[in-house]
Amino acid sequence: xxVRFAPxxxxxxxxxxxxxxxxxxxxxxxxxxxxxxxxxxxxxxxxTVESEISILDDLRWLGIEWNEGPDKDKGHGPxxxxxxxxxxxxxxxxxxxxxxxxxxxCSNEQVExxxxxxxxxxxxxxxxCRNLTLTEQEExxxxxxxxxxxxxxxxxxxxxxxxxxxxxxxxxxxxGGDFIIVRSDGGPVYNYIVSIDDALMEITHVIRGEDHLxxxxxxxxxxxxxxxxxxxxxxxxxxxxxxxxxLSKRHGITSVDLYRQEGYLPEAxxxxxxxxxxxxxxxxxxxxxxxxxxxxxxSSIGKSAAVFDFQKLKWMNGSYIKKYSLSExxxxxxxxxDKAGLEIKSLSREKLENIISITRNSCExxxxxxxxxxxFLNEINIPDEEADKLLKEDYxxxxxxxxxxxxxxxxxxxxxxxLIPGIKENTEHKGKKLFHPIRAMITGTLSGPDLxxxxxVIGYNNLKKRIDYCKQKYC
Ligand code: GLU
Numbered sequence: 001x002x003v004r005f006a007p008x009x010x011x012x013x014x015x016x017x018x019x020x021x022x023x024x025x026x027x028x029x030x031x032x033x034x035x036x037x038x039x040x041x042x043x044x045x046x047x048t049v050e051s052e053i054s055i056l057d058d059l060r061w062l063g064i065e066w067n068e069g070p071d072k073d074k075g076h077g078p079x080x081x082x083x084x085x086x087x088x089x090x091x092x093x094x095x096x097x098x099x100x101x102x103x104x105x106c107s108n109e110q111v112e113x114x115x116x117x118x119x120x121x122x123x124x125x126x127x128x129c130r131n132l133t134l135t136e137q138e139e140x141x142x143x144x145x146x147x148x149x150x151x152x153x154x155x156x157x158x159x160x161x162x163x164x165x166x167x168x169x170x171x172x173x174x175x176g177g178d179f180i181i182v183r184s185d186g187g188p189v190y191n192y193i194v195s196i197d198d199a200l201m202e203i204t205h206v207i208r209g210e211d212h213l214x215x216x217x218x219x220x221x222x223x224x225x226x227x228x229x230x231x232x233x234x235x236x237x238x239x240x241x242x243x244x245x246x247l248s249k250r251h252g253i254t255s256v257d258l259y260r261q262e263g264y265l266p267e268a269x270x271x272x273x274x275x276x277x278x279x280x281x282x283x284x285x286x287x288x289x290x291x292x293x294x295x296x297x298x299s300s301i302g303k304s305a306a307v308f309d310f311q312k313l314k315w316m317n318g319s320y321i322k323k324y325s326l327s328e329x330x331x332x333x334x335x336x337x338d339k340a341g342l343e344i345k346s347l348s349r350e351k352l353e354n355i356i357s358i359t360r361n362s363c364e365x366x367x368x369x370x371x372x373x374x375x376f377l378n379e380i381n382i383p384d385e386e387a388d389k390l391l392k393e394d395y396x397x398x399x400x401x402x403x404x405x406x407x408x409x410x411x412x413x414x415x416x417x418x419l420i421p422g423i424k425e426n427t428e429h430k431g432k433k434l435f436h437p438i439r440a441m442i443t444g445t446l447s448g449p450d451l452x453x454x455x456x457v458i459g460y461n462n463l464k465k466r467i468d469y470c471k472q473k474y475c
Pocket of ligand 1: 005006007008040194207208209212
């Protein structure tokens with residue numbers, strides 16, 4: 001068995017395409033199959049090297065490796081269609097010679113008009129150049145560059161058993177008529193060379209998005225015309241947003257790179273994407289890669305579209321975060337703390353791990369650490385809206401003034417035993433009216449860690465700065 005993932009390097013790795021890659025990867029692992037990456041970069045205007053690099057990088061990050069490619073020295077660099085032009089040219093010659101393809105000399109306007117006419121008359125579009133002899137084509141070709149088209153047979157049944165969609169039947173007369181396989185600039189198009197490459201690369205199973213289902217009959221016809229084998233197919237139902245519309249940025253993050261930046265873990269994304277569209281018998285959802293591989297069966301994927309549940313992915317990520325040891329997860333959080341500008345360089349490892357151990361449980365993604373850790377690490381926490389409102393109350397001002405009177409005589413050792421008891425003694429406030437303003441003053445927010453735990457970790461210097469700040473702002 002041989003499978004492939006064939007990204008077009010025209011942008012970032014979209015979560016939908018990542019799902020296709022994941023399903024290919026899991027299938028390959030399950031069957032011990034070869035897994036190939038083929039970069040489909042024939043659209044010269046839209047393909048970029050940067051996009052190829054970032055797509056491959058995201059695949060590696062997800063844990064997807066490929067075990068074959070033309071460039072062994074570069075860790076099996078992927079196949080690139082742009083490097084295979086000569087191969088395609090040979091096949092085009094063959095199609096022209098056997099009469100399965102023809103050069104088309106019509107203007108675009110002419111073709112559009114003929115297509116419309118065919119539609120009105122409810123008959124398949126047959127290009128007016130399809131019956132030119134080879135000699136006629138050669139003579140006309142002297143006048144410029146023209147596209148080559150595939151001569152679609154009339155009224156031929158094309159059928160295949162899709163591993164997900166079941167038995168699929170097309171009639172060749174309903175697939176849009178004769179279509180371009182090589183553009184006038186000599187560039188071959190996707191639907192054409194995908195058939196050649198899948199055959200030459202001996203791909204046995206093409207697993208890809210359902211958006212390619214309508215391309216499949218064209219690809220089968222081309223393979224047949226060239227006498228090449230064609231693979232088995234599995235078309236994955238689309239992924240939709242919660243409103244059942246095509247998944248887009250409106251619904252949430254769609255780029256794998258952004259998930260990575262926000263602090264999603266590759267194993268969580270692999271789990272989520274690998275489980276999309278089917279479920280385990282036990283209903284278990286957190287599946288480590290090996291479990292995913294052993295339970296996965298492509299034919300269990302439902303025929304209808306899957307809704308992408310951003311909350312569920314986040315929750316899954318949270319449970320993967322919990323699996324790491326304190327030391328490991330601290331290392332994973334550090335870049336996020338650094339990037340947020342939190343001063344951690346001067347902290348001892350012990351103190352940092354102490355902060356992480358208090359705050360990690362509230363994190364579903366790595367970047368979630370910034371806010372709770374900031375409670376400890378910022379010099380000053382500007383009170384949020386709720387805290388600000390509370391700190392403007394008279395009783396809060398009383399507490400701020402009292403704290404401000406006590407703090408100068410305290411230090412790192414005495415601040416825990418001195419601050420809150422001192423405020424308590426010197427004001428008549430109790431319960432919520434005592435603790436809420438203290439919390440708001442110290443942390444800038446009304447929820448968060450136990451103050452007895454927070455105070456020694458925040459430390460005397462920053463506590464003083466925060467109290468001074470509140471005194472200036474509210475009193
Ligand atoms: N390059 C195509 C895409 O990115 C691949 C389609 C296929 O897998 O055949 O959609």
